[in-house]
Amino acid sequence: MSSKLETKESLDLNISSVDFNFEEQFMSKLYHNLTKAKIEDSLKIYEEYSTICGSKDFIQKVLEPTISRIEADFIEEKISKASQHVAKNVSIILAKIISKN
Numbered sequence: 001m002s003s004k005l006e007t008k009e010s011l012d013l014n015i016s017s018v019d020f021n022f023e024e025q026f027m028s029k030l031y032h033n034l035t036k037a038k039i040e041d042s043l044k045i046y047e048e049y050s051t052i053c054g055s056k057d058f059i060q061k062v063l064e065p066t067i068s069r070i071e072a073d074f075i076e077e078k079i080s081k082a083s084q085h086v087a088k089n090v091s092i093i094l095a096k097i098i099s100k101n
Contacts, residue, residue, distance in 0.1 A: 030066045034087035
């Protein structure tokens with residue numbers, strides 16, 4: 001019986017890592033687009049994600065964690081103040097566009 005439990009636990013871990021990788025792919029693309037002021041490309045990421053998971057989840061699972069990562073990278077001096085500022089402005093514009101939909 002313990003082998004069945006171990007199998008279920010390992011299955012749960014595999015599902016979680018797949019979900020994490022899925023979200024990470026969108027976050028990575030969005031990070032690049034936000035820091036490079038690519039509003040249209042950021043919007044395309046939103047539309048692609050929303051088609052699969054819904055728009056509500058995009059803000060919570062992709063946009064907010066990406067902004068947090070950008071802030072952390074700025075604090076750790078991995079990106080410049082300019083990149084952080086651009087990303088913040090683009091994310092505000094993106095959020096406004098999303099809220100109108």
